[in-house]
Amino acid sequence: MKLLGIGSRIDHSEYGKGVVTNVSSKHYWVTFLENGLETIDIDSEFEVIDGVEDEVDSVSFFDVERSLVSILQKWSDTSEKVAIADKWRGGKLILEPGDDLANKEMPIDGFFHKIVMVRDRIRVMEQKINSSKNLDDQEKVDLQQYITRIYGSLTTFNVLFKNKSDQFVGERSK
Numbered sequence: 001m002k003l004l005g006i007g008s009r010i011d012h013s014e015y016g017k018g019v020v021t022n023v024s025s026k027h028y029w030v031t032f033l034e035n036g037l038e039t040i041d042i043d044s045e046f047e048v049i050d051g052v053e054d055e056v057d058s059v060s061f062f063d064v065e066r067s068l069v070s071i072l073q074k075w076s077d078t079s080e081k082v083a084i085a086d087k088w089r090g091g092k093l094i095l096e097p098g099d100d101l102a103n104k105e106m107p108i109d110g111f112f113h114k115i116v117m118v119r120d121r122i123r124v125m126e127q128k129i130n131s132s133k134n135l136d137d138q139e140k141v142d143l144q145q146y147i148t149r150i151y152g153s154l155t156t157f158n159v160l161f162k163n164k165s166d167q168f169v170g171e172r173s174k
Contacts, residue, residue, distance in 0.1 A: 002051075002053065003023060003042065004020050004023070004028065004048065004051050004052065004053075005020070005023070005051075005052035005053055006020055006021060006022065006023060006052065007019065007020065007052040008020040008048065008050060008051045008052045009048075009049040009050040010028075010030065010046045010047065010048055010049060011046060011047040011049055012030070012032070012040065012044070012046040012047075013045065013046070015030070015032040015034075015035045015038055015040075016032050016033055016034050016035060017032065017033050017049070018030040018031055018032035018033060018035075018038070019031050020052075021037070023042075025042075026041065026042060027039045027040065027041060027042060028040050028041075028042060028044075082116045082161065082162075082163075082166045083161075083162035083163060083166075084108070084109060084112045084160055084161070084162060085159070085160060085161060085162045086162065088108050088109075088112070088160055089109070090107075090108075090109070091107075091108040091109075092105050092106065092107055092108055093105070093106050093107075093108045093111050108160070112160050115154070115157050115160065116166075118154070119154070119168065122147060122150060122151070125147070126144070126147050129143045129144065129147075130144070148170055148171055149170065149171070151168045151169055151170045152168070152170020152171055153170070154168040154170075155167070155168045155169070155170055
């Protein structure tokens with residue numbers, strides 16, 4: 001079965017005569033003279049009055065959206081959903097100074113969010129270093145070693161993460 005292009009004219013047994021105005025991998029959007037815009041399955045029964053055989057982009061909106069989300073996650077500093085360990089959910093972080101000043105309390109969820117933002121921004125910096133055309137290979141290796149040490153310094157906060165795959169990883173001993 002060959003897909004009809006935009007502008008094809010059809011006659012549908014239920015909706016009457018219409019023109020194909022959009023095409024996806026599964027549906028035609030057809031504007032019918034008497035019934036307005038309807039979406040019909042590509043394999044629906046209808047008569048082709050005048051078929052246009054232009055190239056049809058059969059990529060669905062879902063495919064485009066999934067690709068865009070993947071690109072944004074890879075190249076932006078937006079953070080993915082990272083879960084806090086259940087035992088910390090709803091808890092609070094208390095900072096107690098050594099002198100007679102008042103304690104500082106904050107929701108641990110907010111603190112955790114800041115840690116995740118730091119991790120994500122370090123990852124973006126790492127990607128930018130690795131894709132940089134202005135740095136030679138040795139400079140990239142040197143900067144990557146600093147980033148690895150930064151991750152190692154942040155492993156203290158791994159106790160907050162629910163999933164091990166989200167945690168910081170520094171240098172591994174061999």
